[in-house]
Amino acid sequence: MLGAGTMGSGIAITVARAGHEVIMRDVSEERVQGGLDSVRRFLGKSVERGKLSEERRDRAVEGLSGVTELEALESCDVVIEAIFEDEGLKAETFGKLDGVCGPETLFHTNTSTLSVTGIASGSEHPERVVGTHYCNPAPLMDLVEVARGRLTSDEAHEKTLEFVEGLGKKAVLTKDTPGFIVNYFLIPFENDCIRLLETGMGTVESIDKAVTLGLGYPMGTFTLLDIVGLDIHKAVATALYERLRDPRFAPPPLVDDMISAGHLGRKSGKGFYEYEAAGMMGT
Amino acid sequence: MSEKQKVAVLGFGAMGSGIAQVCAQAGHEVVVLDTSNEQVEAGRERIEDFLNEGVRREKTTEEDRDATLSRVRGTTEVGELAGVGVVIEAAVEDLAVKKELLSAVAEAVGEGAILATNTSALSVTELAASVPNPSRFAGLHFFNPAPLMPLVEVVAAEQSADETLDTLEAFAEGIGKQPVRTKDRPGFLVNRLLMPYLNQVARAYDEGLASAADMDAALRLGLGYPMGGLELLDLVGLDVHVHATSAAYEQTREPSLAPPPILGRMVHAGYLGRKTGKGFYEYGKEGS
Numbered sequence: 105m106l107g108a109g110t111m112g113s114g115i116a117i118t119v120a121r122a123g124h125e126v127i128m129r130d131v132s133e134e135r136v137q138g139g140l141d142s143v144r145r146f147l148g149k150s151v152e153r154g155k156l157s158e159e160r161r162d163r164a165v166e167g168l169s170g171v172t173e174l175e176a177l178e179s180c181d182v183v184i185e186a187i188f189e190d191e192g193l194k195a196e197t198f199g200k201l202d203g204v205c206g207p208e209t210l211f212h213t214n215t216s217t218l219s220v221t222g223i224a225s226g227s228e229h230p231e232r233v234v235g236t237h238y239c240n241p242a243p244l245m246d247l248v249e250v251a252r253g254r255l256t257s258d259e260a261h262e263k264t265l266e267f268v269e270g271l272g273k274k275a276v277l278t279k280d281t282p283g284f285i286v287n288y289f290l291i292p293f294e295n296d297c298i299r300l301l302e303t304g305m306g307t308v309e310s311i312d313k314a315v316t317l318g319l320g321y322p323m324g325t326f327t328l329l330d331i332v333g334l335d336i337h338k339a340v341a342t343a344l345y346e347r348l349r350d351p352r353f354a355p356p357p358l359v360d361d362m363i364s365a366g367h368l369g370r371k372s373g374k375g376f377y378e379y380e381a382a383g384m385m386g387t
Numbered sequence: 388m389s390e391k392q393k394v395a396v397l398g399f400g401a402m403g404s405g406i407a408q409v410c411a412q413a414g415h416e417v418v419v420l421d422t423s424n425e426q427v428e429a430g431r432e433r434i435e436d437f438l439n440e441g442v443r444r445e446k447t448t449e450e451d452r453d454a455t456l457s458r459v460r461g462t463t464e465v466g467e468l469a470g471v472g473v474v475i476e477a478a479v480e481d482l483a484v485k486k487e488l489l490s491a492v493a494e495a496v497g498e499g500a501i502l503a504t505n506t507s508a509l510s511v512t513e514l515a516a517s518v519p520n521p522s523r524f525a526g527l528h529f530f531n532p533a534p535l536m537p538l539v540e541v542v543a544a545e546q547s548a549d550e551t552l553d554t555l556e557a558f559a560e561g562i563g564k565q566p567v568r569t570k571d572r573p574g575f576l577v578n579r580l581l582m583p584y585l586n587q588v589a590r591a592y593d594e595g596l597a598s599a600a601d602m603d604a605a606l607r608l609g610l611g612y613p614m615g616g617l618e619l620l621d622l623v624g625l626d627v628h629v630h631a632t633s634a635a636y637e638q639t640r641e642p643s644l645a646p647p648p649i650l651g652r653m654v655h656a657g658y659l660g661r662k663t664g665k666g667f668y669e670y671g672k673e674g675s
Contacts, residue, residue, distance in 0.1 A: 239608075239609050245608070245609070246608050247604070247605060247608035247609040249605060249609075274604060274608055276597060276601035276602075276604050276605045277597060277598070277601055278596060278597045278601070278605070279595065279596055279597070281596060284605075285591075285596065285597055285601075285602055285605040285606070285609070286605055286606070286609035286610060288591065288596070289584060289587060289588065289591075289606065289610070289616070290610060292583070292584075292587065292643075293580065293583075293584050296579075296580055296583060296584075296643075297580060300576065300579065300580070304570065305569055305570055305572060305575075305576060305579070306567060306568075306569055306576050310567035310568065310569070310576065311567075311576060313538060313565060313567050314538065314540075314567055314576035314577045314580065315580065317536070317537050317538035317565055318530060318536075318538045318540075318576065318577035319577060319580065319581060319612075320612070320613040321610070321611065321612055321613075322611035323611070351642075352583070352587075352643055
């Protein structure tokens with residue numbers, strides 16, 4: 105597992121819980137330890153809540169380790185990357201792993217906005233690169249979007265589906281297009297909500313009510329955006345807009361204003377709503 | 388508006404009967420106007436069926452059902468609407484029909500009555516212009532089925548007085564709904580968000596993004612939506628959606644409101660969704 109951040113830890117939990125040995129890799133000892141602690145903590149809580157047997161937890165923890173050197177990943181059958189969302193960096197990392205892992209090793213990318221084909225081009229064996237986009241939080245969300253790149257082999261694709269389904273996830277097949285399915289629909293919808301606010305069609309509260317009570321969605325859009333963070337929304341929307349050139353994907357001007365004002369959402373104590381104390385919800 | 392008023396509902400169709408039921412359940416005397424005795428009977432039966440189902444599921448008591456039904460009266464005579472305090476128009480989504488009806492009813496109910504339209508796709512401002520003293524006119528947009536959906540959009544026409552909007556908001560709260568106020572723009576809030584999304588889903592399917600089942604699964608599991616976009620289109624009816632989104636596109640020229648070609652083709656082919664047994668999915672029996 106490349107990347108010990110939120111997604112990396114979440115995917116590591118999912119994979120370890122399914123009985124696989126997991127090596128977590130990040131660029132610093134500190135980050136690696138943070139990831140390992142996060143995984144162990146979650147598994148412990150799962151046992152407390154009766155969601156996971158002690159036996160399975162013990163097995164998962166035993167098979168869990170952390171490293172900073174890529175060379176330590178030599179024996180991996182699957183490498184999943186959830187590192188910084190930059191195509192060049194991801195491609196380069198896969199390229200480096202060409203010299204560490206065998207050509208049969210599957211390289212999975214958790215990218216949400218980039219091209220699987222583009223990432224795969226960094227490897228001398230692009231046929232083993234597959235997009236596997238998990239949802240946050242990965243241990244709780246069943247969906248994984250599986251996107252084969254232009255050069256992905258049938259074999260790698262099949263094995264990937266087996267692997268993902270073996271984790272207890274629901275795999276959906278999508279084309280290697282910007283945003284795949286989930287973000288492709290979510291981002292413009294969120295932007296539409298922001299535009300309704302900008303044009304005085306409603307207030308933050310009334311638009312969120314339209315979404316939850318009128319459309320039956322689990323959370324109001326502004327509630328969700330405050331959780332995600334306005335800066336993250338801008339980055340994701342911009343990345344998709346740059347590839348699609350569809351105006352609905354462009355983050356509306358209000359987003360920039362809010363970022364300029366420091367109203368990033370929960371993490372800064374204020375976004376569309378105000379929060380008593382700055383900080384993320386616990387995961 | 389704390390004391391219960393006499394309410395008139397115009398149109399005893401699916402929405403009209405639902406709205407009449409909601410008002411009656413909240414204690415209002417309701418008179419429902421339609422064009423024929425058959426329509427009146429059919430509308431009343433709809434309410435009865437809905438309430439009986441409620442009794443069966445133990446959501447409603449037999450007493451409440453009987454009390455509600457006793458407060459609803461159907462008629463084909465406009466004259467019977469005299470003395471009504473609130474009129475809610477829920478006739479067919481046809482501008483000419485609504486205008487003529489509202490004009491006739493406005494005369495019967497007098498200047499003091501609040502007039503509201505349940506239109507979802509037409510201009511509330513244009514409808515307001517068909518009655519004298521249009522400051523007492525606004526949109527009051529319910530969702531289907533009215534007895535179950537908590538949201539109501541209170542729509543401000545250009546002519547609507549603040550007092551009218553305040554009164555309608557209070558009225559909506561009094562019948563157990565949660566009102567949100569919005570401007571008179573195509574789609575108001577809910578449909579304005581829903582229509583571009585449904586257009587995008589249909590277009591993406593046509594372009595081969597994913598299978599229908601996978602696309603809808605992704606929306607349900609990834610976003611927690613109660614149903615996927617293609618399932619929803621089948622439920623709403625492709626023709627109904629195309630009609631609404633086309634009207635909104637005509638008025639705004641907003642590209643995201645233009646229906647993608649696949650929808651027109653499917654409507655031509657008769658694949659309207661659940662009601663014809665086939666849309667993006669196939670259904671065992673027609674309408675199931």
